[in-house]
Amino acid sequence: MIGVLQVKNLCQxxxxxxxxxxxxxxxxxxxxxALLGPNGTGKTTLLKxxxxxxxxxxxxxxxDDEDLFAMTAPQRARRMAYLPQSTHAPFPMxxxxxxxxxxxxxxxxxxxxxxxxKAAQVLERLGLSALAFRDLSHxxxxxxxxxxxxxxxxxxxxxxxxxxxxxxLDLKNxxxxxxxxxxxxxxxxxxxxxAIHDLNLAAMFCDHFLILHQGxxxxxxxxxxxTPELIHEVYGVAVEKLRYGGRPFILPCI
Amino acid sequence: xxxKDGAAEILxxxxxxxxxxxxxxxxxxxxxxxxxxxxxxxxxxxxGWSDILHTLRAAAAGQELDTGQKVILHxxxxxxxxxxxxxxxxxxxxxxxxxxxxxPLVSPFTIGVSNAAAFGATLSIVFGVGLFPGxxxxxxxxxxxxxxxxxxxVYLVSLRVGLSPQTLVLTGIAVNYLFxxxxxxxxxxxxxxxxxxxxxxxxxSFNGVEWSEVSVSAVVVAASCALLYRYAPALDLLSxxxxxxxxxxxxxxxxxxxxxxxxxxxxxxxxxSFTGVIGFLGLAGPHIARMLLGGSHRRLLPFSAVVGAxxxxxxxxxxxxxxxxxxxxxxxxxxxxxxxxxxxxxxxQRKGA
Numbered sequence: 001m002i003g004v005l006q007v008k009n010l011c012q013x014x015x016x017x018x019x020x021x022x023x024x025x026x027x028x029x030x031x032x033x034a035l036l037g038p039n040g041t042g043k044t045t046l047l048k049x050x051x052x053x054x055x056x057x058x059x060x061x062x063x064d065d066e067d068l069f070a071m072t073a074p075q076r077a078r079r080m081a082y083l084p085q086s087t088h089a090p091f092p093m094x095x096x097x098x099x100x101x102x103x104x105x106x107x108x109x110x111x112x113x114x115x116x117x118k119a120a121q122v123l124e125r126l127g128l129s130a131l132a133f134r135d136l137s138h139x140x141x142x143x144x145x146x147x148x149x150x151x152x153x154x155x156x157x158x159x160x161x162x163x164x165x166x167x168x169l170d171l172k173n174x175x176x177x178x179x180x181x182x183x184x185x186x187x188x189x190x191x192x193x194x195a196i197h198d199l200n201l202a203a204m205f206c207d208h209f210l211i212l213h214q215g216x217x218x219x220x221x222x223x224x225x226x227t228p229e230l231i232h233e234v235y236g237v238a239v240e241k242l243r244y245g246g247r248p249f250i251l252p253c254i
Numbered sequence: 255x256x257x258k259d260g261a262a263e264i265l266x267x268x269x270x271x272x273x274x275x276x277x278x279x280x281x282x283x284x285x286x287x288x289x290x291x292x293x294x295x296x297x298x299x300x301x302g303w304s305d306i307l308h309t310l311r312a313a314a315a316g317q318e319l320d321t322g323q324k325v326i327l328h329x330x331x332x333x334x335x336x337x338x339x340x341x342x343x344x345x346x347x348x349x350x351x352x353x354x355x356x357x358p359l360v361s362p363f364t365i366g367v368s369n370a371a372a373f374g375a376t377l378s379i380v381f382g383v384g385l386f387p388g389x390x391x392x393x394x395x396x397x398x399x400x401x402x403x404x405x406x407x408v409y410l411v412s413l414r415v416g417l418s419p420q421t422l423v424l425t426g427i428a429v430n431y432l433f434x435x436x437x438x439x440x441x442x443x444x445x446x447x448x449x450x451x452x453x454x455x456x457x458x459s460f461n462g463v464e465w466s467e468v469s470v471s472a473v474v475v476a477a478s479c480a481l482l483y484r485y486a487p488a489l490d491l492l493s494x495x496x497x498x499x500x501x502x503x504x505x506x507x508x509x510x511x512x513x514x515x516x517x518x519x520x521x522x523x524x525x526x527s528f529t530g531v532i533g534f535l536g537l538a539g540p541h542i543a544r545m546l547l548g549g550s551h552r553r554l555l556p557f558s559a560v561v562g563a564x565x566x567x568x569x570x571x572x573x574x575x576x577x578x579x580x581x582x583x584x585x586x587x588x589x590x591x592x593x594x595x596x597x598x599x600x601x602x603q604r605k606g607a
Contacts (some may be wrong), residue, residue: 055500077504087495090358091549096268101491105504109487110552116268120261129260133267136494155503 002064003029005159005191010059012042012049019045020215027193027208029064029158032185034202035195035214038235043195044085044163046212050193051082051161053227063159063191077105079157080159081152086168089136095147096132097125117156124149126180142173149180160184162194166201174198178205199226199250223248267400273552274542278546281558286567290338293571294330298578301326309436336463336471337570337584338563342527343475344532345539345553345562347518352540353493354511356417361521361536364428367403369433371523374400375530376437376452380444392453392528394467401523404429409515417508418497440583458530458585460570467528474524478517479559485514486551491539493549533584535562538596545599565592 004026011021019042027033049056052069061068068076069118081102096119099226103115111119122180123129126146138146145165152160162181166174182205184190202209209226213234219225231239231250238253295301309323319327324604334453348361355365362368362555374396377383385398408429412421437456488510489499497507526532539562547557566584569591573582 039289047496051498053501072504073501073506074504077502080502082499082502084496084499087499089494090356091493092544093490093494093549097490097548097550098494101487101494101503103485104491106325107487109484115447116265117261120268123264129264132264133271151508163500233393 001026004064005029006060006062006196007050008060010046010049010061011057011181012045012054013057016071018215020212020217023059023073023217025210025217025220027060027191029191030189031191031208032182032206033191033193033208033210034206035193035203035210035212036199036234039197042211043212043214046162046194047161047195048082052076068159074105077155079155080161081155083145083152083160083162083165085163085165086141087148092248093136095128095135095139096123097121098147099150099154102151105155109188112128117154119150119154122153126150126153132150139193141168142170142176143171145177146180153184158190160192161192162192162196164196165194166196166198174201181205183186199231203248203250226250261346262441273559275547279553279557279560282557282564286338286563289292289564289571290334291566293567294326294334296571296575297325297330299325310573329462331571332463332465332468333460333574334567336460336468336529337566339468339472339475340460340529340560340584341533341535341564341566342523342559343471343479343521344536345543345558345565346479346482347522347552347555348536348562349540349543349558350485350514350518351490353489354514355423356493357419357423359537360423360426361533362518362526363531363533364430365423366408366430366433367401367522367532368526369405369430369437369557371397371401371526372456372531373433373437373440374398374403375455375527376440376444379452379455380448397527398523400433401519401527404433405515405519409512417511420552422511428500430574454583455530457583458526458532459573459581459582459583460529461581463528464586471524471528475521478521478524479555482514482517482521483555485510487576489514489551490549493551501569507529530583530585532566532588534585534589534592535566538592539565542596545603 006026008024010023012019018094023046035046038045042194045054048054050061068079098196099119099122100111100115103111104254107115114209128146128150130242131139136147139147165177169177178201181192185192203223203226208222211230212218218234219230228239228241231237240251242249242251291303291306294306295303301322304327305322307499309319309326312319312323313327344362351360351362351365353360375393378393378396405589408422408425411425415421441452444452486504491503492507492510500507542557543554543561547553565588569588570584571583572591573587576582
């Protein structure tokens, strides 16, 4: 089906432990999906399985009728990009070099003029031009996150996978990152999946929600699936769901 | 500044920095060649630059050489060539090993390859174990084989837990101790004469290298470094982030790790089997290059080669001249020479940050 990301029967295990099984969902392209669930529930693993960074035990993942799991790794890397949680870099690397790595699945040995132009444009677009020749290790966490987002965008992906994109960021950077991703989805039809902890941030920016609980998909859908009952069951926390200015807020009852 | 200008500005700056990098590499290469000629002319028998040309012309024409010309052709030129080769090869191997393990402390020495070669050489020198026992060729062959045995051991153990960088480094360090202990054990029981020979081998020097050795080493080092260079973009990926990021960008981290690891070990073994252990070059060469030119392996690998060659060449010449006629092994001098440079660079980096 065109315009849909179809994940079917995705199963993953570590050794003999099943992390999750039978995860299936259909997501319209251009959506921003939040993967929710408590720590250790396998959100990140699910994200990485969809990205084939961990080879899933079984299951399929089809985007616009293209079987992502049947492709070669470079083919796949031209369709989906991954934004890591935090990357510790032991060696110096300039921002522009890091962003150019996003052209790895496309380029021959040396980045071509078109690759460099693409990198420069994306840096410009994310407002990072001034950082282009700074060393990654001299940047703040928020700036680094933006640089990795730039690298992912330089890949020209149609599917963007984000692993806890807002952890380690201050409020402004959290909002900015989520806002950028949402506008990419809305304006360019990019589909984004983010493993995320903050229910309110997710509710504010995402349009689809997948709750993973005890190795199963326990809910999938729009914002209406985030019921206080479900959140209590999954996170073990009693909450109230309020509305303010038309937006939902999840408020813990302590 | 309009958005277009910003992107154009980045591209201009990128090109200018690339040109500067290229200039630094070519400049270093030219300096290496000039020093090589100058150092060839230096020594107990006084010769000038023109004598080198005359010697080469005479040798090419098959004429009878006088003593000075023989010294140039059979002692100094192979020595200088080996210094360049060893410096370049060890430094490139170090850069690649640091990249694939994502660890700035790694070098052919720290992950056991050098000590394994020393173990093989000691076995051959002390016990006459292996092919052609008691000969130079036998020692070289044993050193080469044990270096590879060590690398295979490290990779096989690490493979059982998925070949992660940490496991590679830890296993390498453990194996390093193993071979070091085994070498000490043999030396403990060796007679004085052979002990001296084994210890002298381990110092690492270019004393008495011959053209036959230089050419074998040159072929292997050149081939493995050329093949390594093709992995430069993959090394950028592996050195800058987690394996998952590399995988998400379409690379196969483990394949890169096996291929580049094997090539680095090949280059290292082809050098230290002939020269003995030279530890510092493989660690410091890449770091100095990185501090001067950044971490992109397309430039880092060639520039590491240049920096390593310069270090080895200068260190060997100082060692040859400073207490002449006594020749200090390059393995010793290079640390005395390189450590101050290295520490100085580290200090200036921290200030700049």
